[in-house]
Amino acid sequence: MKKILVLFVVLFMTAGLFAQGAAEAQTKTLDYPTKTIELIVPWGAGGRTDINARFFAAVAPKYLGQPMVVVNKAGGGSVIGGQYVAAAKPDGYTLIAMTPGTNVFPVLLGQAPYDTFDFIPLGQIGSGTMVIASNPKRPYQNVQELVAYAKANPGKVTYACVTLSGPQMGFLRWAEAAGITFSHVPVGNDNEAVEAALGGHVDIAMTSSIATILSHVNTGALNALLTFNEVRDPALPDMPTAVENGWNVIASPFTGIAGPKGMSDELVTFLRDVFMKVVEDPEFVDMVKKAGESYIPKNGEDFHKVWVNDYEGNKGIIERMGLLK
Amino acid sequence: MFEILVDAMSVFFTLSNVLAVALGLIIGIVIGAIPGLNVPMIVALLLPITFYMDPITGLSLLLGVYKGGTYGGSISAVLINTPGAPAAACTQLDGYPMALKGQGGKALQASIYGSVIGELIADILLIALATQIARFALKFGPNEKFSLVFFALVTIGVASGQNRLKGIAAGLIGLFIYSIGIEPISAASRFIFGNINFYGGIPFLPMLIGLFGVSEFFVQIEKKAVAGSKETVIPISKNREDNVISMKEFKANIWNILRSSFIGIGIGALPGSGSSISAYVAYGAARNASKDPDSFGQGALEGVIAPETANNATVGGALIPLLTLGIPGDAITAILLGVFLIHGIVPGPELFTKSADLVYPIFISLMVGNVLHLVIAQLGLKLFMKMIQISKAILFPIIIVLCIFGAYSVGTSMFDVYVMLFFGILGYIMKKLDIPTAPLLMGHILGSLFEKSLVQSLILSKGSIVPFFTRPISLFFLLLTVFFIFWSGFSSYLRKKKNARSR
Known part of the structure; x- marks a missing residue:
């Protein structure tokens, strides 16, 4: 009896493996998505990144046809979640809620096992105002x-x-x-x-x-x-930015969505397209604004520029001030 | 004021709001009581559900969970020597010895009354004086916070009673464990050994679950496995005096309850501290004020009432800076801040003018929560007393599964499970050597505030320690520390002398 049971389990698991393989094969022709997508938040629940991610995951299924779940992989000052996505299979089923706290600083400070550009930006939701x-x-x-x-x-x-x-x-x-x-x-x-x-x-x-x-x-x-944003913050419209005052400093604590490096071009195009649809959805806009979160949507290419700019600016100051001992 | 509250009542009292509070309390008590499951986790899980609720209903639910969870930990602390929540780590010191004496029912009653009264006083103060209290709390700068933490660390020694040296040693181990990770001053790495998992420090919840839940599991295994050792059976007393608190006992504890409530509110109102600290300080204070301090640790009723009152008073206290300044003081209020924001309520000085229509009903929900807490906890008490009659051979395997689940779910990481296991073994060894585990937790919790406030003070004073003695609040806590040390030594000296004479 026991042997039969074991045999069944083995058969079942083998079938599962094949099913998995089939799903992967389908991705190549961009039959995507066919299963639940994980959106990794490298911070704990309830924080600002988490709130943004949850709003995104609430609306995204409308355009993806598959559920999106938020998974909090906190710890290690967000490096653990970052590493998890950097090392994930670039099949579009593992995405990350991206901030400079995960993507720029740990890398610059030599605390991350991944590189800043081990990720492909899909789009920016907002950028808080320092x-x-x-x-x-x-x-x-x-x-x-x-x-x-x-x-x-x-x-x-x-x-x-x-x-x-x-x-x-x-x-x-x-x-x-x-x-x-x-x-x-x-x-x-x-x-x-x-x-x-x-x-x-x-x-x-x-x-x-x-x-x-x-x-x-x-x-x-x-x-x-x-x-310190590019433009004045709508909450304080009379407050000039550093740039307006003649200091050329733009700092962008962006919140965006990204995936691991190695995703196919078709997949990236598809996801960037979905991203823009989600952030322009009135339901999403309403949730973000009601929560007092910053709403400055940018498409993948523009988000990439913000990201590079942030990386270069901060790299410069760290080197000049000798902050890395 | 009263008119506003009456209006708020008519807004609050709908079936769904009252049910939300009750449901929140039940969830909180159950989750708090189960070692391995914890309140920040469940609040995070419930968070997306509250998206789809009316703001008052959603917040009522989560505030109920917060209250219930802070109380619930005491149930398992008393009955199975395994605090289900960090706030109950101190309750275990006298709660479990009481249970061993057959007074488990009384200990749990004490916990209920203490929690509910502490909560009630805190909520009244929150409603009436939140702004004033918050303004006073802002006077606590780095110097004041350092002196307060110093005082709290000293109470570890006092609270450990006869075990003073071992308690202090455990506290120091806790401080050391806190120091692992990237330190907050210059972001240098300490004791990381190139492992990225250590960057954020030793994760708190897995450590807690290991130290209290898993270590007790090992103790129970040993009792089953080693020939000759016997399973501890908690005696259930049928005597009325072992199951209820008499009027006399209650009267004798009125000062204890008031003192613990104010300690709880005060510490709660200071961002960065929390219910475990207030429970410990209240316990130390109660021991120092007691006529019979040597009974502490042996099952003293005061030793259960003090921490339980203080930790629930801290819930109301912690809402003060959250609501009036928009500054969360601990892990749960940090999530609550997110919940407020999601519902478009921005906590801060403008809350009472901009969102008065929502704040006052929430206050009513807190008060209704107190009444329901009393009722639900009393009903639950009978159930929990029954549950300890379940064989440990069934109970503890369930607990260990929940511990692993709880540790894993916090950061969905196996590393956290290993941390839990490590602290389970450490906790077991400490129990074998009769070293109390609660001070280790205290050391870990206080470490961050201790280090940050010291360095901040010294930066601001350019290296001078004089401000610690010239700033009045700071001086007050330092003098209190001296008094505490002196008094606990002096009173035990007096007692020894008295005992010698009476012989």
């Missing part, structure tokens, strides 16, 4: 006053932000362009930076998104001084 905010009790109320004050008192102004993160790189690039030195106070995340500035324990906070400071700016508990 922002400098200050405690209003300080003797500067706008960025010009800050620059004048900091030049007169080198190293005296303290800024809180996460060590070797997107915001710190952006901040250092700006400080370099403006010719000022500041004192860095390391914190664990954006919220801790905001908390320290609100309590007056540090002078200014540099965070990766306007959302973290917006309500404090509206109530006068913090002053927004400078933003």
Whole structure:
């Protein structure tokens, strides 16, 4: 009896293997997708990347005809999820919610076993706006006053932000362009930076998104001084960007979707096409905007440019400042 | 204020909202009670479901889970010596000895009353004084936080009672384990040995599951496998006084409950700390205030009430910075922040003006949650008392499967399962050597705040330690630390003298 059972199991599994092989063969003629697509989020549930990914996965099946599930592969400062997708079969069934935190910084800092361009960008959903905010009790109320004050008192102004993160790189690039030195106070995340500035324990906070400071700016508990996106943020339309002020610094904490390198050209074209349909779907737009997430959709080629620009800009500052010991 | 609350009641009281709170509590209690499954995981799982719910219903559900889960861990801590949630690590110290004495029912009652009262006080303060409390919490800069963490670390020694040195040793091991990974100051790697899995540090939940769930599994295996050792059977007492708290006992604990509630709220209101810390500090404080500190660790009722009150008060406390400043203080409130945002509610100083129509009904949901918590937990109590009569030979294999599942599901990674296994073995060895495991967890939790606040303070003061003593709140905690050490030494000296004389 037992033997028969074992035989059945073996037969069943062999059949399964063949079925798998058949599915792969079909992909080559782009009979895609024929099964559930995994969207890997290399961070924990509930974070900003996760929220964006869940919105995307909720709408994507409309255009794919197959379900898309979000899988949180957190850990290792998002490198583990990144490595999982970089090493995944490039069949389009494993995609990743991409941010500079996974794709640019660990690579530049020598902490990732993959390369920045081991991924093929499918499109950008949005790009948060990095922002400098200050405690209003300080003797500067706008960025010009800050620059004048900091030049007169080198190293005296303290800024809180996460060590070797997107915001710190952006901040250092700006400080370099403006010719000022500041004192860095390391914190664990954006919220801790905001908390320290609100309590007056540090002078200014540099965070990766306007959302973290917006309500404090509206109530006068913090002053927004400078933003770092290509364009002004719709939430703070009167706040000029660094570029408008004459400092050529664009920092893009983008959120996008990407797949592993090696996907066939037909597959990439198909996925990029689906990507644009999803992000332009009114249901998706509505969800993203309601959640206060940034919505600056870009197609695969344009997203690729943002990505390269971010990589080059940050690589430059890391080398010039000697941040890699 | 009252008018707003009355209006909010009419918004809140729909069948689906009340059911959502009740369902959330039940899910939370069950998940909290099962070692291996944990609240952040279940909140993350429920998150996509709340997409399709009305915001008030969705948030009621998740806040119910948060409350229930913080309480639920105490059930398994008391009955099978395996805290189902980090917040209950401290409850185990006296809860399990009580169960061994046949007072499991009473310990669980104490946990229910403590949790519900702590929650109630915290929710009232949240509704009435959230803004003021948040403003005060902002005064805690790096210096103040460091002194507070220093104080909390000292309570590990105090709370370990007779086992002081072993407790401190375990705390230090915890600090060491925290230090693995990329450190937050200059992003240098520590003890990574080129393995990418270590970059983010030792994952917390797998460690927790291993330390408490898997280690107890090994203990139980040993009891089955080694000839001559006997399975521990939790005696079920039929005596009324072993199953309920008398009015006298309750009155004797009123100060304990109030003190623990305020400790819980205070620590909850400070971002970056959390319910495990407040439970420990409240336990240490209760021990120091007790007339009979030596009974702690042997099954003292106060030793169950203090941490259970504090950890649930922390739930309300943690909502204060989340709602008024938009700053989440722990893993669960971080997910809750995401839930608020998904529903288009932006927590922060403008919440009460921009989303008042949603916030006040949520407050009502918290209060209704307290009442339902009492009812559901009382009903559940009988069920859980029955469940421990299930043979351990059936119970623990189920638990180990759930542990593996829980550890894997956090990051869908086998590495996490290995971490769990490692800490299971470590926890087992520690139990064999009679070294308490809860301080290790405390060391790991406090490590990040300890290191960050120290370095931040020194950067801001250009290397001077003077501000630790000149800033009033910081000085207060340092003096409190000195008093704590002095008092626990002095009182035990007095008792020894008294005992010698009475002999």
